[in-house]
Amino acid sequence: MFAVVKIAGQQFKVQEGQNLYVPHLTGKSGDKVEFSEVLLVDNDGKFSVGSDVKATVKAEIVSDFVQGDKVIAFKMKRRKGFRKKHGHRTQYTQIKIESIA
Template identity: 85%
Template sequence: MFAVVKIAGQQFKVQEGQNLYVPHLEGNAGDKVELNEVLLVDRDGTIEAGASVKSTVKAEIVNALVQGDKVIAFKMKRRKGFRKKHGHRTHYTQIKIESIA
């Protein structure tokens, strides 16, 4: 049994018991989260998609803040003395899928 869930504009294929890194969600470690935007559910070969899906996915926050890899954007114009360095690390939340109901 699996489901396709939309979280912060991205789609994730989830199964029960799966750990997953999603864009940062509000909450602390141990909090329960309900994901209501379910796009598709497969129950033992029976597929529900679109408006007919009435399921919710329940998850638990395992780690509230995980930082991604460092990304550097470096701009330079040769012979002009122009150099600009800008970087960031994307924030993620680690969740564990508990049930698809």
């Protein structure tokens, strides 16, 4: 059984017991979160899509703050002495899917 869930504007395919990294969610380690915006559910070959879906996905926050890889945006104009270096690390939350009900 799997489901497609919309979390923070992104779609994720999830299964029970799966660990995944999602955009940063508010909460601490051990908190329970519930995602009600389920787009698709596959229950042993039976698909429910759109408004037919009456499922929610329950998960637990494993790690509340994980940083992604460093991304550097470097701008330069040759022969002008113009150099600009900006960087960032995207923040994620690690969750474990407990149930799809």
